[in-house]
Amino acid sequence: DVKVTQSSRYLVKRTGEKVFLECVQDMDHENMFWYRQDPGLGLRLIYFSYDVKMKEKGDIPEGYSVSREKKERFSLILESASTNQTSMYLCASKSTGRSNEKLFFGSGTQLSVL
């Protein structure tokens, strides 16, 4: 069964801390994504990567960075966490292909920044 695994289900951090959210997929997908989901705002794309060491900004990249050193792993980094980054973070992956938008999502990480 295909899988996207996010390292933590719940995370509590303090303002100013550096936070790492890890995501691993076992489907050999080229493309990986980080979204955040907030009530009333839906899913918003933070960053995505279409290949190892490649990254592209999404709609709301400010305050975040990413790392893709290996094909199966895509990390989201909050350099200095702030309370407005409290959210549900969702990782997704998909293979490359014309008209292919079949995303596979992880279960999410609920991050609380105090």
Place this chain on the structure above:
Amino acid sequence: DAKTTQPPSMDCAEGRAANLPCNHSTISGNEYVYWYRQIHSQGPQYIIHGLKNNETNEMASLIITEDRKSSTLILPHATLRDTAVYYCIVRVPWDSSYKLIFGSGTRLLVRP
């Protein structure tokens, strides 16, 4: 800037068909319609997608009107586990690629 319109909520009885409508009147000729659902506390799950013809898989059926301006997702025999938010999505051009915009979706409640 979602390109789709869905009712905010619906309900149906367990065992009955759930028909979830979606309007996408500005869809272009070569764009697919995608459906995802999100069960509480989980990530979204792909259900089905289609271009012109009706599609069916083990989860659902997708009926697309001839003018492609609307579609209906059908869960033929809804169960309590189908209670979720259902998203109808048309991808939008973005830079040199595309992206999916998840709107507010339809919150489906399946009643016992």
